[in-house]
Amino acid sequence: MITVETFPAGPLGCNCSLVVDATTKRAIVVDPGGDFDLIEEKLGALGATVDAIVHTHTHIDHVGAAAAVQRKSNARACIHEADRFLYDLLPVQAAMLGVPLPEKVEMEGSLKDGSTLSAGSVELGVLHTPGHTPGSVTFVVKTQDGTRVFSGDTLFRRGIGRTDLWGGDSGLIMKSLREKILTLPDDAVVVPGHGPETTIGEERAKNPFLAR
Ligand SMILES: [Zn+2]
Ligand SMILES: [Zn+2]
Numbered sequence: 001m002i003t004v005e006t007f008p009a010g011p012l013g014c015n016c017s018l019v020v021d022a023t024t025k026r027a028i029v030v031d032p033g034g035d036f037d038l039i040e041e042k043l044g045a046l047g048a049t050v051d052a053i054v055h056t057h058t059h060i061d062h063v064g065a066a067a068a069v070q071r072k073s074n075a076r077a078c079i080h081e082a083d084r085f086l087y088d089l090l091p092v093q094a095a096m097l098g099v100p101l102p103e104k105v106e107m108e109g110s111l112k113d114g115s116t117l118s119a120g121s122v123e124l125g126v127l128h129t130p131g132h133t134p135g136s137v138t139f140v141v142k143t144q145d146g147t148r149v150f151s152g153d154t155l156f157r158r159g160i161g162r163t164d165l166w167g168g169d170s171g172l173i174m175k176s177l178r179e180k181i182l183t184l185p186d187d188a189v190v191v192p193g194h195g196p197e198t199t200i201g202e203e204r205a206k207n208p209f210l211a212r
Pocket of ligand 2: 193
C-alpha cells in the first residue's frame with residue numbers, strides 16, 4: 001500500500017508530495033519548495049523515513065526546503081543534470097522573486113530519463129520532459145489506486161508551463177507533452193507543480209494549450 005500526500009509549500013505554493021510505502025514507512029519527497037516545518041510535521045504524522053528528495057525542476061520555489069529536509073534525513077537530493085545551472089543561479093532567482101535565498105545542498109544530477117527511484121515498495125519512474133526548463137522531469141508512480149503523475153510546471157490543470165525563463169523552450173515543452181506525458185494512461189491522476197489535480201484524459205480533452 002502506497003500513500004501519497006500532497007500539499008502546497010513555500011513562497012509560491014508549490015505542490016509538495018510525500019510518496020510513502022505504508023508498510024516500511026520509506027518515503028520519497030517530491031518538490032520540497034519551502035515550509036520545512038510543515039513538511040517535517042507531515043512526515044512525522046506518517047511516521048515516514050525519507051530515502052530520497054527529488055525535484056521536478058530547479059526553480060527556487062520547488063527546491064527551497066531541500067537542504068533542510070536533507071540535513072534532517074540524510075537522504076539523497078536529486079535533480080536532472082540539465083538543470084544544474086539553475087541551481088547555481090539560485091541567488092538570481094531569489095532576487096527576481098524577492099524571496100529569501102535558501103541554504104544549498106549537495107544536489108546529485110542523477111535523475112535520468114527512464115530511471116527509477118525506490119523507497120520500500122515505492123517505484124518512482126523518471127521521464128525527462130524538457131521545455132519549462134532544460135532539466136524538467138515528470139515522475140510516475142503506480143499505487144493501489146492507479147497511476148499518479150507529478151508533472152511539475154510542465155502540465156497544469158488546463159494550462160502548461162511558461163517557457164520565457166532561463167532555458168525555456170516552447171517547441172520542446174510541446175514535444176515533451178505530446179510524446180512523454182499525453183501517452184500516459186487516461187485515468188492517471190496528475191499532480192501539477194501548482195494548483196489542483198487533474199487526469200491525463202481530462203487534459204487531453206479539455207486543455208486549450210493541447211488542442212490542435
Ligand atoms: Zn517552474
Ligand atoms: Zn513552480
